[in-house]
Amino acid sequence: MPVRPPRPSSPPLNALRAFEAAARLGGVTKAAEELCVTPGAVAQHIKALEDWAGARLFDRHAKGVTLNELGERSLPDFLAAFDQMNRAVQNLRMNAAPNSVRIATLPSLAQLWLSPRMPGLRAAFPQARISIAALEQPPNLAREGYDIAIFLEPKTSRGGLILAEDHILPVCAPALAKQVQQPADLAAMLWLKDSLWPDDWAMWVQKTQLALPNLPETVSYSLYSLALEEARNGAGILMGHDFLVQASLLDGSLVAPFNTPVSTGKVVKARLRDGDQRGLSPRLVRALAAAA
Amino acid sequence: MPVRPPRPSSPPLNALRAFEAAARLGGVTKAAEELCVTPGAVAQHIKALEDWAGARLFDRHAKGVTLNELGERSLPDFLAAFDQMNRAVQNLRMNAAPNSVRIATLPSLAQLWLSPRMPGLRAAFPQARISIAALEQPPNLAREGYDIAIFLEPKTSRGGLILAEDHILPVCAPALAKQVQQPADLAAMLWLKDSLWPDDWAMWVQKTQLALPNLPETVSYSLYSLALEEARNGAGILMGHDFLVQASLLDGSLVAPFNTPVSTGKVVKARLRDGDQRGLSPRLVRALAAAA
DNA sequence: TTCTAGACCTAGAAAAACTGAGCCTAGTAT
DNA sequence: ATACTAGGCTCAGTTTTTCTAGGTCTAGAA
Incomplete structure (x- = not known):
């Protein structure tokens, strides 16, 4: 009758995942977002892990947590372990559904x-x-x-x-283009921009060395396709990225008043x-x- | 307002652990023992993982499971991942309680x-x-x-x-030793042995080239210390491992009738x-x- | 044929995880 | 100084997951 004592248990995997996420992202809240749970849930996981280890892994401050020495020492191991785990999972997914x-x-x-x-x-x-x-x-x-x-x-x-170079160039509806004969006319128009690329206009102005008399009004869109739609409706002039506006230029719904494309370096x-x-x-x- | 679609979810970690254990040990039941749960629980985990992947990982037979091609292909990844994970956990444990x-x-x-x-x-x-x-x-x-x-x-x-070489040598209580003057006397005695080392006697007999007239009665103990205790009580003669009986030989509670130790190669x-x-x-x- | 080992299935029970609300703390702004 | 805020903690109650028990199924062994 073989003796089979209970082996020393390892900590719950989910607690390890919570620790890894919080340590990697630098906060309980950020980890909670990544894991799609509330911060309280992550905090409880981390606490469970700390209880298991019998030692703290984070220093708690009023504004966030930071790894203490033990946490700092342990993190690389867990990063590597979860990297490998996720690689394994992705390979499985690929092989299961090639x-x-x-x-x-x-x-x-x-x-x-x-x-x-x-x-x-x-x-x-x-x-x-x-x-x-x-x-x-x-x-x-x-x-x-x-x-x-x-x-x-x-x-x-x-x-x-x-797949493509990124060049920018102002574009607008054909009807609006008549009002833009020379660069200085731009200042009088409504500038449309994507909130993800807030510096497009500044870059274009700088690289084309335009001296504008005054700053125009601008409108931000959170989606480039929204801004593009507005531009096609004649709402204003849009800083176009060639690979995004090419189709509209080809079908004539947009035109480029100036032929001075500028590379964004991207x-x-x-x-x-x-x-x-x-x-x-x-x-x-x-x-x-x-x-x- | 940034768009934050739900990221594609990864499968439950516990299901991965169940798969890894079942694949490594070659069976749902063995995995269940290692994980201290019932086989049904492991089977459910594996099924959950297979459902997530959309493909089977095991071939099911009436007597056990075997990895199919996909499982065979995925196993090394998961072995490596769990090795690393466990290393990380053990390091954490050591660092937390040095x-x-x-x-x-x-x-x-x-x-x-x-x-x-x-x-x-x-x-x-x-x-x-x-x-x-x-x-x-x-x-x-x-x-x-x-x-x-x-x-x-x-x-x-x-x-x-x-830490020690393993030599074996019959030992018994001093009172019993009087009945053992020559090797042939051994055959008349009760042989005590540890069920973990059933071949000790055979090895000793063979290496000492004894020719015994008949096979003696033997009694097995699942714990060597039980057999030792019995030997000290005069119940029979025990095949002693030097590093285990040394203390008893020194304090005189056991004696070795023959001075012919034999190395077990261990x-x-x-x-x-x-x-x-x-x-x-x-x-x-x-x-x-x-x-x- | 019956027996057996091993896996599967299902319903209900047990355990774990999660949430929501409130609390606490220490920077920052007023 | 006071209020505000971000971020984390805690606790109770709920939801979700996981586990077990008991039964079924299957194919190889006796």
Whole structure:
């Protein structure tokens, strides 16, 4: 009759996850957002882990928590462990559904750049189940459930595949263009801008070395496609990104009063998840790059 | 107002753990034992994971499960992930309580070899909080909550620190020894043996090249210390392991009728957990080795 | 054929996690 | 100085998840 004493128990995995998230993001509240629970739940997990270990992992302050020495010492181990765990999960997802591809991209890119290309893509890869998620921030591909990320990055960033350069140029409805004969006329108009790219106008003005008599009124939109729609309706003049307004310029719903495009120093890049170098996603990305 | 769509959810960590255990141990029941739950619970976890992935991981047979191709492909990732996770947990435990040391060893070693040495050890390391667990099988030090494992291993095994050689030699109570003048007398006696080492007698008989007229009666004990106690009470003759009977030989409660010790080819080895090369445990092991 | 080991299934019970509301603290603004 | 605020903690009650018990099913062994 073999002796089988209860083995020393390990702490609950969910508590470890809560600790890792709070430590990585630097706060209980941020961790709670990532884990889609309330901060109280995360606090309880962390407390449970600290009770298990018999020692504190965080210093508590009125404005947030910081890792203490023990926490600081433990964090790298847990980061590595959860990295590996998520990699394993993503690989499993990919192997279990090799025809499903998830693309994460900016809302504007999703609607104005990717969407028009989807029919061609679906035709070229009829077996693929492609889904698109619009995110404002690029996801961590190793951890989150996306296979491809398409975002704006500095030209100088390493890796990834360039899909388009980012050039900006004012655009407006054809009717409005008549009022814009010379650059100085711009100052009299309503400037439309995307709240994600608040500095587009300043950059264009600076690089074209325009001297404007006074600052114009501006309106911000949280979605580029909204601003674009307004521009087409003649609401004002929009700072256009070439890869986003190309279609509208081609169909004539927008025109560019000046032919002075300016590079923002950024590019649209597609990145693949590590460990997904042989599947459907790389072929899909190559097709996108070729079509661009 | 930033768009924050719900990120694609990852599967429950506990389901991953159930899968990993079942795959590693080759069965739902074995995994359930390791996780201290019923097989049904493990089966449900695995099913949940398979539902999440949308694909099966195991082939089900009437007698057990086997990994299918997807499971086989995914297992190494999860083994690595849980290895790392457990390493992280053990490091946390060690760093949180650097004075606590957990030793895992055979029940017999715990009672007859380690226990007599503990007072000296506690005197040499007064700050140490040493706990001992008696296991029949050596634990996986990277995963389970032990810092030191002391077990019998083949002489040829790599690593670890040798604490004692394993020699065997029949021993009995002094009163009984009078009936054993020559080896052939052994056959008439009751042989006591530990059920963990059923072959001790055969090995000794073979190596000493004794020709016994007939096979004696034997009695098995599940604990060596029980057999030893019985031997001291004169119940029969016990195959003694030197490091276990030394104390009894010294205090005279047991004697060895023949001076023909035989090496079993094994040694008592202490092993340390990876990542615990600087703490209290290594010093403790060195002290044990020095005392031996 | 019956027996058995191992897995699966389901309903109900037990345990864990989560929420919501209130409290606390220490910077910051008034 | 006082009020405000952000961020975290705590507690009770609720929801959700997980677990168990007991039964069923299957295929290989006796």
